[in-house]
Amino acid sequence: GLRLASTTARLKTEAEVDTSENEVVAPNFTNRNPRNLEQMALARKERGWKTTWPKREFWHRLRLERTQHYVEAFVERSNGDVVVSASTREWAIKRHLYSPKGVAACKNLGRVMAQRCLEAGINFVNFKAIIPWERHCDSIQEFEKAMQEGGVVLREPRRIYR
Amino acid sequence: AVLWKRAAPLGPMPNEDVDVKNLEVLERYRSFTRYLRQAERESRKPRWWNTYHRHTNPPAEPQTDIGLPREQLSRAKEIKERKRILRENHQNAEMERAARLRTVLIPLDEVRAEWEKTSGPFHKQRVAKHCGVFRDLFKGATFTPWVALRVHYSQEDEHLVPVYYGNMVTPSEASSPPEVSYEADKGSLWTLLLTNPDGHLRDADSEYLHWLVTNIPGSDIKAGKEMCHYLPPFPAMGTGYHRFIFLLFKQHGPIDFSQDARPMPCYSLKMRTFNTFDFYRKHKDAMTPAGLAFFQCQWDSSVTSTFHQLLNMREPVFEFVRPPPYHPPQVKFPRHQPLRYLDRYRDTEEPTYGIY
Numbered sequence: 001g002l003r004l005a006s007t008t009a010r011l012k013t014e015a016e017v018d019t020s021e022n023e024v025v026a027p028n029f030t031n032r033n034p035r036n037l038e039q040m041a042l043a044r045k046e047r048g049w050k051t052t053w054p055k056r057e058f059w060h061r062l063r064l065e066r067t068q069h070y071v072e073a074f075v076e077r078s079n080g081d082v083v084v085s086a087s088t089r090e091w092a093i094k095r096h097l098y099s100p101k102g103v104a105a106c107k108n109l110g111r112v113m114a115q116r117c118l119e120a121g122i123n124f125v126n127f128k129a130i131i132p133w134e135r136h137c138d139s140i141q142e143f144e145k146a147m148q149e150g151g152v153v154l155r156e157p158r159r160i161y162r
Numbered sequence: 163a164v165l166w167k168r169a170a171p172l173g174p175m176p177n178e179d180v181d182v183k184n185l186e187v188l189e190r191y192r193s194f195t196r197y198l199r200q201a202e203r204e205s206r207k208p209r210w211w212n213t214y215h216r217h218t219n220p221p222a223e224p225q226t227d228i229g230l231p232r233e234q235l236s237r238a239k240e241i242k243e244r245k246r247i248l249r250e251n252h253q254n255a256e257m258e259r260a261a262r263l264r265t266v267l268i269p270l271d272e273v274r275a276e277w278e279k280t281s282g283p284f285h286k287q288r289v290a291k292h293c294g295v296f297r298d299l300f301k302g303a304t305f306t307p308w309v310a311l312r313v314h315y316s317q318e319d320e321h322l323v324p325v326y327y328g329n330m331v332t333p334s335e336a337s338s339p340p341e342v343s344y345e346a347d348k349g350s351l352w353t354l355l356l357t358n359p360d361g362h363l364r365d366a367d368s369e370y371l372h373w374l375v376t377n378i379p380g381s382d383i384k385a386g387k388e389m390c391h392y393l394p395p396f397p398a399m400g401t402g403y404h405r406f407i408f409l410l411f412k413q414h415g416p417i418d419f420s421q422d423a424r425p426m427p428c429y430s431l432k433m434r435t436f437n438t439f440d441f442y443r444k445h446k447d448a449m450t451p452a453g454l455a456f457f458q459c460q461w462d463s464s465v466t467s468t469f470h471q472l473l474n475m476r477e478p479v480f481e482f483v484r485p486p487p488y489h490p491p492q493v494k495f496p497r498h499q500p501l502r503y504l505d506r507y508r509d510t511e512e513p514t515y516g517i518y
Contacts, residue, residue, distance in 0.1 A: 019429050019430055019473060019474040019475065021430065021431070021432050022429075022430065022431045022432075022473050022474065022475040023475045023476065024364065025363045025364065025478045026363060026364045026365070029363070029366075029398070029401055029480050030366040031360050031401055031402055031403075031404070032294065032298055032359060032360055032366065033293070033294065033359075033360045033402070033403055033404060033405050033458075034292070034293060034294045035292075035293055035328070035403065035405075035458065036360070036402040036403045036404075037402070039402070039403045039458065040402045040403070040482075042482065065199070077292070079215065079218060079219050080206060080215065081292060082288065083288065083289060083292050084285070084289065085285070090277065090280065090281055091244060091276065091280055092273045092274075092276035092277040092280055092281070093268065093273055094248070095244070095247055095248070095251070095276070096266075096268040096269065096272070096273065097251075097261070097266065097268070098251055098252070098254070098257040098258050098260070098261035098266070099261055102261065103264050104260070104261045104264050104265075104266040105261075107264065107266075108266060108267070108268040111267075111268065111270060112268065112270065112273055115270055115274070116285070119326035119327060119328070119329065120289050120326070120327055120328040121327075121328035121329055121330055121457075121458055122328075123330075131194060131195060131198065134195065142264070
């Protein structure tokens with residue numbers, strides 16, 4: 001009788017002691033995640049650079065480089081760090097293509113790049129770093145269409161100021 | 163005062179190598195694209211004078227590698243094999259026609275499988291570095307995740323939510339333990355760890371341990387010893403996105419984790435407070451990090467039920483507080499400033515008088 005009461009009382013206090021300290025919460029919370037502010041659209045975009053081109057007002061920028069031999073796509077931050085990249089130089093992509101340059105290569109690179117961006121959690125990308133008269137090229141149009149069909153939005157949301 | 167004293171420059175001046183006397187011999191750009199590519203390449207080079215890039219980015223410290231050493235396969239055979247495949251591709255008329263008519267569609271699953279074997283680990287390491295995983299968990303020491311870790315959260319309607327490097331998963335999808343699979347030799351022992359470095363409600367430097375399974379033989383998670391049972395993610399409302407990181411360690415032999423054993427079930431946040439750096443330093447000689455997968459998680463209505471039922475506490479709600487706007491030190495006679503200049507330095511709140 002007495003023993004049972006003591007064991008049940010102890011079990012109850014154990015469970016209570018277990019979670020009783022949970023309620024104590026610090027008033028200020030710091031989130032160390034570097035991607036947190038940009039995913040909440042509260043991070044700063046570099047707003048200067050208005051007299052030069054390309055501008056740096058973005059969180060992630062999609063840059064397509066077409067050389068004589070290869071096509072490469074990079075998603076980078078405004079300070080230049082590459083986050084996700086895909087290129088026809090990689091063996092995984094090169095073995096399925098007849099030529100690592102050209103419209104077909106750009107299209108498939110777009111599909112692969114869209115998949116990698118979504119896996120990395122990058123859903124909004126700035127695609128303004130293309131030269132205006134090159135934007136109407138077949139290869140760049142196919143790349144853009146492939147990225148949009150892959151699920152990446154080529155327009156970054158506006159920063160929340162208030 | 164610094165610029166009054168003339169001295170020799172500390173490095174070569176830009177365009178010093180261009181011979182101004184003989185300009186016709188120089189190669190012209192002839193197209194804007196070529197100029198832009200060259201300009202971008204030059205802007206990325208490190209300079210001896212102080213640049214905006216150097217001012218904003220702190221200099222990179224030398225990274226210590228704590229991962230498994232790279233297995234060097236015979237490179238010559240691999241190159242020969244690849245060249246053979248490329249030659250076959252070039253001789254294939256169907257591929258040539260498909261490329262010409264732009265109907266080629268690469269099998270994305272095969273590309274992904276090949277990528278996981280070849281350049282996947284490097285890409286994952288790069289994304290993890292930019293998400294601050296190494297900085298927060300290992301204080302700067304990096305590793306390349308050679309073992310491809312496949313993590314799936316299965317839902318009720320047979321739907322699978324995969325976890326890649328930086329995915330977005332909701333807490334309601336992550337309420338039950340996921341299915342983890344990876345390639346492992348028979349007889350090897352592994353440790354799986356799920357931490358949340360961002361969610362700690364009391365101390366900003368420590369993490370919350372959500373799942374710890376040790377001494378896993380091969381790739382069978384159920385056979386491993388569960389030191390800490392699975393707790394669904396609980397990012398508090400208003401705090402934004404939290405990272406939840408899966409770490410796979412390869413053990414050199416059976417390790418005794420009795421110090422890290424938590425009571426089953428453990429719903430005390432104090433017991434769940436964890437530091438991966440200390441944990442890894444304790445077992446540094448017996449295990450090495452081999453796999454990495456992480457996802458981003460935001461508040462969801464299932465988090466409320468986790469707080470109320472499992473953790474038995476009131477749910478904390480946070481609000482984003484903007485840092486105060488910066489104003490330069492106040493000057494007695496400001497030049498070209500409107501009347502609201504005084505309002506910027508006043509302690510009390512004055513009503514605004516329009517545009518003045």
